[in-house]
Amino acid sequence: MRKHSSLSAKLLPKGLVILHEDRDILVVDKPPGLLTMGTDTDKTRTAYFILTDYVRKGYSKSRSRIFIVHRLDRETSGILVFAKNMEAKLCLQDQWKETEKKYLAVVHGQCDRKSETITTYLAENKAHFVYSTSDTRKGKLSHTAYKVLKQTTDFALLEVDLLTGRKHQIRVHLAAIGHPVVGDQKYGKGNKARKRLALHARSISFRHPFSGKQLTFETKVPVYFNQLVGNLDHVNAQQANATDA
Numbered sequence: 001m002r003k004h005s006s007l008s009a010k011l012l013p014k015g016l017v018i019l020h021e022d023r024d025i026l027v028v029d030k031p032p033g034l035l036t037m038g039t040d041t042d043k044t045r046t047a048y049f050i051l052t053d054y055v056r057k058g059y060s061k062s063r064s065r066i067f068i069v070h071r072l073d074r075e076t077s078g079i080l081v082f083a084k085n086m087e088a089k090l091c092l093q094d095q096w097k098e099t100e101k102k103y104l105a106v107v108h109g110q111c112d113r114k115s116e117t118i119t120t121y122l123a124e125n126k127a128h129f130v131y132s133t134s135d136t137r138k139g140k141l142s143h144t145a146y147k148v149l150k151q152t153t154d155f156a157l158l159e160v161d162l163l164t165g166r167k168h169q170i171r172v173h174l175a176a177i178g179h180p181v182v183g184d185q186k187y188g189k190g191n192k193a194r195k196r197l198a199l200h201a202r203s204i205s206f207r208h209p210f211s212g213k214q215l216t217f218e219t220k221v222p223v224y225f226n227q228l229v230g231n232l233d234h235v236n237a238q239q240a241n242a243t244d245a
Contacts, residue, residue, distance in 0.1 A: 013054040016047060019079065019217050024088040024209055026051060026066060029219050030080045032196055036071040047080055055084065069093060070165065075183070078103070078201025079217055083209070091209035096165065100205040103160040103170060104221060104235075105146075106198035106228045107179035108188070111156045115147035118173040122166045129186070130168040132176055142166045144173040150229050155182060157229045159202075170199060182228060196224060 012018070017029040028047065030036070035046040048068060055064040066082045067089035083089035092099075120132035121139025133139040143163035150157040156179065160170055171187045174180060180188035182198035203218040221232045 013050045016050060019219070020215070024084055025092070026055075026082045026084060027204075027217050028080050028082070030072055030077055030201075032075050032077040035074050036080060037068055048082075051082060070096065072201055073168065073171075073197070073199075075197035076199045076201060077222060078219060079204050080201070081204065081206070088209040092206065095207060098206075100203075101162040101165070101201065102203045103162060104149075104200045104202045104225065105158045105160050105170060105174065106155050106182045106225055107158060107174055108155060108182060109179050110151060110153075111148050111158075111179060113148075115145070116177075117143060117145040117163075118177060119143050120173065120176065122169060122172060124167065130166070130172045132172065140164075140166055142169050142173070144170055146174075149235055150232065152229050155229050157225065157232070157235070171197075198225060198228060200225070 013028070015031055015034060018026070019029055020027040028051070030047050037048040038046050048066065051066050055066055057064075064084075066084055067086060069081045069083055069089055069092045072078060072080055081092065083092055120142060121134065121136055122130055122142045123133045123135070123139040124130045141164070145161040145163055146158045148156050149159050158174075160174075162170060168187070171181050171184050175184065175187040182188075183196045184199075185195075200219070200222050202221075203216065205214065205216040207213065208215055221235050226232050
């Protein structure tokens with residue numbers, strides 16, 4: 001694994017924290033507000049563009065590449081996995097259904113159930129709005145599990161297990177049960193009191209595409225979440241204990 005502490009700051013990918021890098025994969029912690037890959041109107045302010053420049057070390061003629069394995073929404077922070085060759089990409093995507101992906105979300109309201117699995121068919125309309133449907137021909141079966149880690153008067157902190165990986169799945173499912181994610185202006189019923197989306201890809205666990213070793217990466221709870229629901233040292237402590245084990 002490459003040691004980044006000795007690298008010049010000029011060579012590090014600006015705005016991204018590297019959690020792990022070897023010759024086949026690159027795992028980073030993405031901040032909110034940054035696209036995973038480009039759109040027609042924004043091609044450079046993306047994790048893909050920044051990391052492509054990073055692996056090429058600024059040399060535009062370099063053949064070094066990265067490959068997108070999965071995506072996070074622009075306003076979702078947390079762990080992103082990239083491959084550094086096509087073989088690694090295909091291997092990671094082949095095992096994606098078995099890859100364990102856990103998120104943290106702060107939602108509105110008090111949750112009556114301490115844990116639940118939400119199951120619906122999700123479809124997308126022409127306006128790119130994702131919604132639940134009973135029409136199995138239009139929608140794709142989707143499962144989202146959650147448990148409550150902390151409850152306050154106005155908000156709840158949830159650990160969310162993404163059992164399937166549909167577009168906007170967590171946001172749509174939580175809004176559907178009456179607990180939209182804080183800051184979700186698309187599915188949160190027009191609530192604009194909080195501009196940042198309180199959704200964070202906290203951990204991921206998968207087999208290395210070539211060594212077969214099980215790898216697990218975790219990040220700390222974003223400071224913003226502490227501002228919403230108070231002290232979360234116990235949540236970070238649980239993470240540390242799980243890592244030590």
